[in-house]
Every structure is written in C-alpha cells, then in structure tokens.
Amino acid sequence: MMMRLFFIILLLFIIQYQTSLLAFADDHQHPAKIELLHRHAPQLNARPETQLDRIKELLYIDMTRQKMISQKLHPRREACETSNQTAIEMPLRAGRDYGTGQYFVQFKVGTPAQKFTLILDTSTELTWVNCRYRCGRNCIKHNTTQPHRKVFKADLSSSFKTVPCLSQMCKVDLMNLFSLTRCPMPLNPCAYDYRYLDGSAALGIFANETVTLGLANGRKKKLKNVLIGCSDSFKGQSFANADGVVGLAHHKYSFANKASPKFGGKFSYCLVDHLSHKNVSNYLMFGGSKNESLLSGNVRYTKLELRLISPFYAVNVMGISIGGVMLKIPFTVWDAKSGGGTIIDSGTSLTFLTEPAYKPVMSALEMSVSRFERLKQDGLPMDYCFNATGFVESLVPKLVFHFADGARFEPHTKSYIIDVADGVKCLGFVPVTWPGISSIGNIMQQNHLWEFNLRESKLGFAPSICT
Template identity: 55%
Template sequence: MEGKLMILLPLIVFFSTVEAQQHVEKMQHHQNSDSFTLELVHRHAFQFTNNKLKTRQERLEDLLHRDVIRHRIASHRVQTRRRSGEAISASASTEMPLASAVDYAIAQYFTTLNIGTPSQKFRLVVDTGSDLTWVSCRYGCSGRGGDCSRKGRMKGNRVFHAPSSSSFSPIPCASEMCDVVASPFTLTTCPTPLTPCAYAYSYVDGSEAVGVLANETITVGLTNGRKTRLRNVVIGCTNSYKASIGHIDGILGISNTKYSFTTYAAEKFGARFSYCLVDHLSHLNVTNYLTFGKRRNQVKVLGNTRYTRLELDAIPSFYAVNVKGISIGGKMLEIPMKVWDTTQGGGMIIDSGTSLTRLVDSAYRTVMEVLTKSVSKYQRVKLDTIPMEYCINATAGFDKTLVPKLIIHFKDGARFEPHWKSYIIDAGGGIRCLGFSPAGFPGLSTIGNIMQQNYLWEFDLEGKKLGFAPSSCNNS
C-alpha cells in the first residue's frame, strides 16, 4: 500500500439565490456568532468498537498499524510531485489532483454533519489528508458501475438521497469547476455541457470512490447555540465505493487545498480553525472539538500561547512548519538541516490523523539514542504486536523525573514543549514505550496527534501562523 495525508482558500461555484435572502442570512450570521464547532469522536470511542472495549495495548497496536499506512501514502504523494518536476508553489497547489490517497480505515476522528435541504445527518471521517468531502449518495445512475437503486443504505451505511434535497446542484461537466476540482479524475464522458461532473476518485491502496460533484448546503451549529447554513459547498455524491469504510458514511475533507471543507468554512468564519485533543487514554466518552472561526476554541489554556509560521505553500495539501531542530535536556541535537528543509526533500508537518510522531532516519536515531539512555535503568521489553523500537517494564512504577525535556525549535524562535507522557507512551500493563517511529529520507517528519495532546492548536490561514498552548482540553 502506498501513498497519504492537510488548507488555503476554497474554489466554489455559486448558483444564484435571492439577493434579499442572502443579505438577511449574512446579517443574521454576523449578529449570531463568528464561529461554529464540530464534535470530534476518536475511532476508539465505544460506538466504533463493536461494543467491545479494547485494552490499552490493543488500542495502541491499532493506531500504529494505521500510522504506517498513512505515512506511506503521504510520502508517496510528495515524492510523486517531486519526481514529476513540478514546482512546489502556491499556484501549483491550487491544481493538486483529488487523489489524496486517503485510506479510510486509518482515520482517527469522526464527526456528524447535516447535509442538504431538508438536512440529512451523516457520520464522516475527519481527514486532513482528503481534498474532497463526499458522502454515500444516490443521484440518477452516474458513475461507473454505481448501484442506482433507491435503497436507504449502502453496504449498511446511511445514504444521502440527492433528489430529496432542494439545495443539491450538480456541477456541469463542461464547467471550469469540474476541471479544477476533479481533474484528472473526472470521467472522460461529457455528452452535454450540463451533464453532472462525474469523478472516479482513486486511491493508491486500490480503492475508488465514483460519483458526481455538486454544490450543496451544510447546516452547522454556531457557538451561541443557533444554526446557520453554509451554501454552495463542493461535495462528492458517491454512488459506488470499492472498499469498506465500516460504520462511516463518507469523508469530511479538511486538507490544505482551495476546495476543502475546512478552507471554505474557515474563510466564511474568519480564516481560522482550532482543535484540542485530549489524552488518547482518556475515558472513551471524553470529547474533542474542532472549531471554525475567529472565536477561540472555548477550552482552558494552562500557559502562554506561542506562535510560529504556518507554511501553507511549502508542501501542497499539508500543514507544514519550519523547524530549526530538536533539543533534549537543554542540548540541541546534531541533526542535518536538510531533514527540515522542504527544498532538499525534507520538512515537517502537523497532522491530526497520525498517532506517533515520525522522524526521518537521521533525526529518529539521534532522538532515540538520547531518550533510551534516560530510561536505561528499566528492563527493556519487546512487544511483538506493537511496532515501537524501545519499550520498558515499569510495572513497579515510573520515575518521570528521569525524562529529559524534549523541545521542537522553530526557525522563528517559537518552541513546542510536548508533555513527557506524549513521547514516553503508556502501552498498558506497566509497559512504556518511546513514542517515535522512523521514516525514510527523502521524506516527511510528522508531529502526530499523541504529541499534540493536551494542547490547543489554532490555525490562522490568513495570517499564516500556528498558535499552540498547553491545555486541559476542557472548559473547566
């Protein structure tokens, strides 16, 4: 399995509506709220585990297996671009193909979204690696081999019935939008200019989503308790999907492209979004939130917010940061600068869909050498089912004072200081493991969601800056 993984400003086709209605809605929007929030549910939440609770070790094993697949997909995507000789620039990123190679089985968070008029509720994978938002859907008999019956569900999942929505507006195959969003994965046939734009959204793992593109209305709850409609959001009406996505109805694409959902929502609400992820070992009912808009995610921060430049144009589709180096115990490690340089095949991204922090080999070996010395007093153990290189037996208790402070330094002077338990990970049963995994070079390093835990992350797309502050990730 090859190839996967993140926002600018959306390219949307607007269909005419009544001007007065638009004006009223705009006024209501500004009077009501300047942000909205989506609940994020982790893949290990009770409703996704077939009512069978997993042990800590089983949960960690599950996450790490998916990390390996996700990183292969991300690296494949970047390397394919580099081999093609295309310049990595803002203008090039607007023409990124739809095949982000997302593997739906590996996503970590889910949310519910109300789509259409009247709205229909669906459970979607929240994926920073997918450009297109799509839902299992029935609309005519478009696509290749699609099941066009009026069944309520597709392979056991809920299905959006497009003809029942008054706001569903297919994008014509002869339109510029069809070329920009779906190319090169549009189906070649365009019998008439108004025929819906059909796509075959292919993934490197061999799966494929087939359907038509449309503009649709999505209803979201504002932070003041009211609701508002996001109109003319580009979605995919997928009538055939060649793979299993379990109990999920589709994908919420929040990558760094001009037509992703996050870009569109962030633009409408002030070009910002934020999230705060609780510890992955927290009670399964603990909730995370993704907030779009100028109003900060309403969680309590436990320190100052620091800011670094968000490199939106450095690695197309990804949220990249400009790293200077890593220090442990106050000493800067000797890591080649090319590891962090996107022009030399390196770079670091921040990704909510990857669990462990991945470092390319030279950085990984250096970090692991220092950290293993700090916990060398404990007996080393090997966990056959968990692909982490160094684990220890701490059943008699773990002395956290032995753990040196790890800091990621950014070129503009900002410093990210993750909590020690985010890189000395509790694997259950008194076993702790060093929470890093290796990646080949050239390739990307990734700040994974375990290292991001208990921090509030704010993405300012207009100002191109990333804010972060330690947080309990709750409102108390």
C-alpha cells in the same frame, strides 16, 4: 408622491443593509462549532478489545498514510476507459492514498439536513459522504456494501447540485482531486474514482451542497455551494466506523477554505486524550475558540506555511531538544526545498521522523528508559518498547520542538512515551526513509489547542485539557 416613494425605498434598503451587517457581525462574534470525538470514543462503539489491538489498528493506517504523504507531492492522474457505462459506474483506478484521521466530527449535509459521522483530516482536500444519487426514497435499500452505515440520500435534498463532467471545474479545477476524464454525456455528473494503498477504495460524483453548522450562541448557520463528494461505493479499514471524511487541507475546494473566511479566516481543534475512557469530546471550531479567553496568555504562534508542501500544513521546525540539549540533526531534514519538511497532521496517530532525526531522538530517549526491561511487541513497527513497571514520567527528559521563529512546542511526556498494553510502553516515533516528510501526529498534539489561522498564515497552540 415620487419623492415619498423614493424615501420609502431608501429606508427599506438601509434596514436590509443594517440587518445584513448584524448577521455578518453575529457570525464573527459567535463561532461555528462541530463536536469532535476520537475514533475509539465509547459513543462510536468501535473500541478494540485490548490496548495492543487498538495501537495495531492505528499503526496499520499510519503506515499506509505515510506512504501517501510521501507520494502525494507528485500526483498522477490516469484515465479510466470503459464502454456503455455511466460515469458513476466506472471501475476503480490506481490513485493516491489520502489516508484517514483518527478523530470524528458530527456533520450535517443537505436540505433538510442529514447528520453523519465523518473523519477529521487536515491532509485531505475533499469532503465526502456515503451517498446514493438517483435512487429516490428507496436509497437505503441500495446500501448493500455498507449496511451499517448512514447514507446521504441526495435525491431528498433540494440543495444537491451535481458538477457537470464537461465543465471547466470538472476537467481542470478538480483534476488534482482525481476527477475522471471520461464524459459519456455533457450533463453527466463529474466523477471521481480512486483506490487506496491499503486496498481501501472509493467511487463517487462531485456536487455542490449546503452544510449546516451550529454556532456558539445556539443558532444555526448554513453554508451554501460547498463541494461534496457523493461516494456510492467505498471499502477498507481506513474508513472503519465512519460515514466519510471532512477535508480540512489547504485547497481551494476544501471545507476549511470554504468555511474559515466566514468566521475570521481560522479554524481550531483541541484533541482529547486518545486514551480517554469517559464520554468526553471537544469541538472543531471555525472562528474564535471557546478556550481563547482562558489560554490567551499561553498561546504561542509560529508561521504556517500554506504553499510550501501543498496541500499540507507545514511548519518551519529548526530542531529538537531533549533535556535542554539540542540534538545533532542536519538542517536539511527540516528544509522542504532539500527534500525534507514537517507537517501538522490530524490524521496520523504517531509522529513520523525521517531517519536523520529519528536516530538521535530515539538514542536520547532510550537512555532515559534503559533501566527497564526491553520488550518486543509483535505487529508493531515501533522499535523500542519496555516493561513499564515502576515507570514515572519524571524519569524522561522533556522533548521540545523548536521552530525557526523562536516558538517552542513542548508535548506532554505521555504523548511520546505511549501506552500500548497493560504494563507496556513504547517510544512513540516511527522512522521515515530519507529524503521524506516528517509528520507531527495527533497523539503528539493531544491535550493542546491548535488554531490554524489561514488569513494570517500562522499556527497557534497552547496546553489544554480539552474539556
């Protein structure tokens, strides 16, 4: 009898083990996907009236964000002292501008899942949502500051677990995410409190939550214990038309680092043309990309520096050529150890180059469009705009980013000679004071597949129509 019982238990264990293996294999064979939209996509009903207004909006956010990138390498944490207040009610303090991205994803948080539209940002660590805590079923009535936004009602989620403010995680691990030092009671939630350079602001508490992802095979996958910011208050143009941010930076608590190990250690996206007028979208993917089979022969890889300019995704640019001629740019511009470096940033629209690189790039491109009347566009920081009547892309020599390991990124001409108004184009670069970090923005990345392989520290990219 005992022997029979032993074999029954052993058989049940083997069945359970095999089921777990099949589930694990299924996740890897069927990557997770999240729909990806541009911030001005028709679905979001947020497109400015004119193309010029649209570019001005993007650049306003870009300029603020670039200051954040330069300053974030030396973060500062300040305590906020108040009296007779809970942690979540602490006033805003001077923080760092994490900036926002220009593309949105549909994100499901909580149990049962609640759906939100969040900004995709490869340079932000924290994933947060517009959220109310301890307000029961009347949460929506408390949403007075953002009446048109969706609200995550934390009390209705059985998987919402706050991080205690007296915990090691709050006091040490989340310090660089601007956790507050004040802790009125040991079990009070760990709070964050920061103000952005453009006047935007956010205040909230940290929690662990469940995120629901859709798999490529139509099934669902739940990720448990994902660090989520529950933002009770936020304001500013940076978050226009969004319910929060998906943090994809390289950080212990970012969503990218939480989700990617479950799906082969990588994530990818393909940004549709930022000028698309149709209801087109693509996906933020974790695991294999739906484009891999079609692009396998065209994908190029370069080293992805995960700790060089943390938490950003840095690449080793060696130089830029235009029309097959390498420009005379000092190597220190690309060397992070000498005050330079280059990052891939989904949240910046245009491409920012430090002045020693910006000047030769602009000089070479200006020559190719000098036959067209130069125009001044008020409110735009771009130095060179022109009347585009009669312009054809073949007039402009090809621009190529050269990486130290031999890989070459050849963006589409429309990604650096960009439309800003009817009949007006501009050279899509913005200068950065030297020393400083150069950023390859999302307009430069458009119509390419980008794969961030965190396990093997490499970046893959290939041309694609992203539809």
